[in-house]
Amino acid sequence: MSGNPARVRLQGPDGAQAWVSLQGGQVLSWICAGRERLYLSPHARYAPGQAIRGGVPVIFPQFSDRGPGPRHGFARTQLWTHAGAGRFLLRDDDATRTLWPHRFEAELSAELGRDSLAMSLRIANTGHEAFEFGAALHTYLRLDELARAGLIGLGGRRYLDATRHDAPGVQHEAQLSFAGEVDRLYPDAAGGLTLHEDGRRLAIRSDGFPDTVVWNPGERLAADLADLGAGEHRRFVCVEAAAAAAPLRLEPGQRWQGSQTLTVQDPH
Template identity: 50%
Template sequence: MTLAPPLQLNVGDDDRIEASPFGAHALSWRCQGRERLYLSPRASFGEGKAIRGGVPVVFPQFGERGGGPRHGFARISAWEPLDGLGSSAPRLAFRLRDNEHTRLHWPHRFEAELALEPSDNRLRIALTVRNLDDAAFEFTAALHTYLRVADIAGTLVHGLEDRPYFDSARDGKHVEATDAPVRFEGEVDRIYPGTRRVLRVTDGEQMLRVESEGFADTVVWNPGAELAAGLADLGPGEHRHFVCVEAARILEPVRLEPGTGWTGAQHLIVGETLR
């Protein structure tokens, strides 16, 4: 399979988004003259390999919660570009329909659409799934968003202080609320169920607000130095420059009846400079 070249949409003098039809994968979002997403300099763009960084689309399964490839097949599939069709606002959009490859892993007829909709100081990333089958099906999903930060050592995620979580770095252990923002002192891999508050990511220089719709859970992830050292598509010390804050539906799958659809979205909103 020959990978289609990335598409780019300019939304200002130095503001733009860039996305690959492979995986409907957002690669870059420049807002107010600054890159807001992290893309590994060693990211692979080969067939069958997920791209490290940007916004991988996790569907129809999160992690190993299903019989298909880890985190599903959407992020390693070729999507059809739909940019500019049926929308009056600037956007890039892509569509994936079931095919011979997807049905090997998930035997359902479906249509998925991923839309990237930038505006003055924000980016809306929306995933829509429609059931084209004759029977109901269930799926889990996430937007595995890599946010660029100055240094993970000074990065905090606010808004989850009152929420318990499942610690995937410790075999899914249930942990009670800590009453403190999330800090990154080694591997962090957490699933926060039932999150409703606006999240704020601060890195000592900038603040980014993260909001979601349709997604009930939040995943916060950074591999830490030890795990990162074993990732071939992540260079030395590169784990210090990103944190993943993911809008997700994991613990309670989405159930769609025939002919119905579901949309989940994540909003990234640039806030004030902190110094």
């Protein structure tokens, strides 16, 4: 990865490991049972102020364009501090306050188990005024072939379809398959999901985040994204733990926490 930002290696049991970029406080890699479980674009860009395509970008304080600030907020483009033991911190400064005039502390923690990766995002209001925010763990899950993958656990759920200007819909299928661009926000649908492909299974649980977002750019959009490229959409799907449908509110001194845990359930 040319131009790599500073990274921290986390070591877990039975050879599990992860790499976290200080740029964005972003998990870039998670190797479990000898297999890479996250997708990182071969065309990802590593430069100050640049979002890194892949891994687990931290979305804060705005989800997508649901607000007046930069798309998906600024946390994914800022330099975080490693606080040890898998903890990474971002605090407001003059630069962030020009984009969002609030005082805060964000903490990402990543913990490796023998077959799991648990990530938590904590937001604290360190100022004297209440604020509202959106947040997500924008998790890129690696696949061998998108067409052979399915996501179980969202059957019967309502969603907003961003490919049709947030038109409402209901997923009638028990399993979500992927053909063409998918960009769905499922309000009040959190956790209890399973991603499967060719006999491999990944359980996805979230707590604190009220919503789930599922995204894949499809062939046409992927080809137009310079940091992704033609055909790369076939190698991942994003399943995001999110607070996106409605903003969260923190009073001065209050804290919020949301987490996402990925557990490998491959047959042995």
